[in-house]
Amino acid sequence: MDNELHKQIEYLVTAACRQKKDSPQRRRYLTQIIRLIQQSNGLWKEPVPYYEDALQQTWLYFCLNLCEATTAGEAYNPKKSQITTWLNAYLKRRLQDCKNLYEGQKKKQVFTSDEFDPIASLEAPPDIPPLLQELTEWAETDFSGELRKIHLKGRKDITCQLLILRRLPPESSWKQLSEEFGVSISTLSTFYERQCRPRLRQFTEQQGY
Amino acid sequence: MTLPRNKSLRIPVTTHAHFIAKSFAQNQPTREKQRQIYHNSLAVCAVKDYLNWMGITSRFDNSDLANPATRLCADVADLEVVGIGRIECRPVTENSSDCILPPETWSDRIGYVVVHLIPPYKEAVLLGFSPTARTGVLSSEQLQSIEDLVEYLSIEHEKIAISSYLSQWLGGVVTEGWHSLEALLGESRLAWRSNYISEMETELTWGKVLDLGIKLGNQSLILLVTLKPESPSSMIIRVRLQPNQNNHYLPNGVALSLISDTGEEIQKIQARNYDNAIQMLPFRGQFQEYFTVKVTLDDQVFQEQFII
Numbered sequence: 408m409d410n411e412l413h414k415q416i417e418y419l420v421t422a423a424c425r426q427k428k429d430s431p432q433r434r435r436y437l438t439q440i441i442r443l444i445q446q447s448n449g450l451w452k453e454p455v456p457y458y459e460d461a462l463q464q465t466w467l468y469f470c471l472n473l474c475e476a477t478t479a480g481e482a483y484n485p486k487k488s489q490i491t492t493w494l495n496a497y498l499k500r501r502l503q504d505c506k507n508l509y510e511g512q513k514k515k516q517v518f519t520s521d522e523f524d525p526i527a528s529l530e531a532p533p534d535i536p537p538l539l540q541e542l543t544e545w546a547e548t549d550f551s552g553e554l555r556k557i558h559l560k561g562r563k564d565i566t567c568q569l570l571i572l573r574r575l576p577p578e579s580s581w582k583q584l585s586e587e588f589g590v591s592i593s594t595l596s597t598f599y600e601r602q603c604r605p606r607l608r609q610f611t612e613q614q615g616y
Numbered sequence: 617m618t619l620p621r622n623k624s625l626r627i628p629v630t631t632h633a634h635f636i637a638k639s640f641a642q643n644q645p646t647r648e649k650q651r652q653i654y655h656n657s658l659a660v661c662a663v664k665d666y667l668n669w670m671g672i673t674s675r676f677d678n679s680d681l682a683n684p685a686t687r688l689c690a691d692v693a694d695l696e697v698v699g700i701g702r703i704e705c706r707p708v709t710e711n712s713s714d715c716i717l718p719p720e721t722w723s724d725r726i727g728y729v730v731v732h733l734i735p736p737y738k739e740a741v742l743l744g745f746s747p748t749a750r751t752g753v754l755s756s757e758q759l760q761s762i763e764d765l766v767e768y769l770s771i772e773h774e775k776i777a778i779s780s781y782l783s784q785w786l787g788g789v790v791t792e793g794w795h796s797l798e799a800l801l802g803e804s805r806l807a808w809r810s811n812y813i814s815e816m817e818t819e820l821t822w823g824k825v826l827d828l829g830i831k832l833g834n835q836s837l838i839l840l841v842t843l844k845p846e847s848p849s850s851m852i853i854r855v856r857l858q859p860n861q862n863n864h865y866l867p868n869g870v871a872l873s874l875i876s877d878t879g880e881e882i883q884k885i886q887a888r889n890y891d892n893a894i895q896m897l898p899f900r901g902q903f904q905e906y907f908t909v910k911v912t913l914d915d916q917v918f919q920e921q922f923i924i
Contacts, residue, residue, distance in 0.1 A: 429671050438763040456631070459738055460631055463665060525735075529641055532649070542689075596720055596722060608685065
């Protein structure tokens with residue numbers, strides 16, 4: 408690692424550990440150190456599908472054990488090693504764990520190559536998802552009459568029912584609705600947020616989703 | 617020594633995050649909607665992982681993203697920071713372009729984090745954060761650094777700890793420093809000072825003595841809050857500022873303002889010469905909503921946050 412960067416990191420480590428655990432100041436320093444280590448490119452890399460899992464655990468280990476030993480036997484000791492050496496040792500152990508886990512579950516694993524676009528490999532969308540159909544029927548029927556009754560203040564034509572139906576996919580855009588009804592987007596979306604959203608959530612809870 | 621100026625941070629995207637994204641993206645009507653949900657899920661997971669490193673607990677099991685109906689009907693990526701509020705984690709696919717916030721995310725959020733994602737989604741870059749939705753678009757220059765987010769969350773947490781819960785006031789549990797009108801103004805002065813208040817018997821008023829420092833000499837001000845319960849989850853609130861017993865007039869230029877939970881100034885009234893009180897227009901508050909009342913005189917500021 409470049410010497411200047413290394414000195415900067417060591418300085419921030421001392422500064423971080425002078426602050427109280429979980430204090431905003433400590434958290435600020437931790438974030439800055441992580442950023443510098445990322446910029447240094449000093450961490451071990453390996454083109455394996457479980458690399459990110461191991462790295463994720465490594466950053467958590469870093470935050471928990473830099474100043475106090477929380478999950479490690481002892482906290483980081485700058486006299487013993489450079490910070491990247493300390494982290495790489497942990498990262499390689501986690502890579503080994505993840506490798507064992509991965510080998511065990513290989514058949515189930517989804518991610519294999521870097522060219523892979525995970526979204527393209529999702530199941531093709533169904534014509535009409537069952538929930539969409541249920542929601543449409545629920546809002547149209549409006550058994551209790553509640554959705555038809557609740558409306559935007561001063562606008563009896565803009566009801567909960569209307570907005571729920573118009574915002575179900577394929578939805579009308581907020582801009583389109585705003586122009587059509589002559590009401591600002593934020594008025595419409597706030598009404599939706601306060602009146603429609605809780606009722607949509609309630610519906611799914613009652614249906615056991 | 618110079619500190620790093622770059623404000624972003626790279627977060628490894630775990631197989632668990634992909635698993636969640638995949639399960640949320642299932643059963644959507646279009647490829648486009650699937651992509652939106654996949655991105656939103658990865659953005660939320662990345663912010664959650666970062667907060668976890670920082671020792672900040674967050675959850676999305678009760679979020680709009682996790683609910684199948686709200687996820688279908690809205691473009692949402694919300695994450696609850698436990699004990700503080702919801703932050704919105706917005707994915708972008710270009711790191712320099714503006715981040716457009718969908719209208720359904722404009723309210724009920726304590727902040728916005730912009731997350732850069734590119735296939736094959738091995739890492740997510742937290743580009744920065746904004747405490748408000750601004751005009752519904754966040755440009756990269758407007759973003760604060762990601763460490764400002766953790767500091768902001770810590771400050772918000774303290775604010776909530778010292779906030780006044782108005783629903784509790786109605787039950788008789790009043791925040792320290794606030795007193796009944798009788799106790800505050802003294803029986804004799806009460807009649808003429810408070811005749812504006814007792815329009816309805818269902819209304820209750822409390823007051824607090826504010827000390828705006830040397831600017832006022834020995835004069836202090838009284839902030840009055842009147843609550844009128846409307847339904848179990850809402851109330852009408854009136855806020856008034858007046859001088860204490862020894863003075864008839866408010867200092868010229870003193871201002872009373874109402875700030876929304878998104879930091880937007882909703883009302884501001886300023887005293888002119890010989891005003892003996894200033895009062896906000898009554899407003900309605902819903903359960904769990906936040907607002908802040910601010911009193912300013914030149915560079916002296918008093919503010920207090922309230923939760924319905």
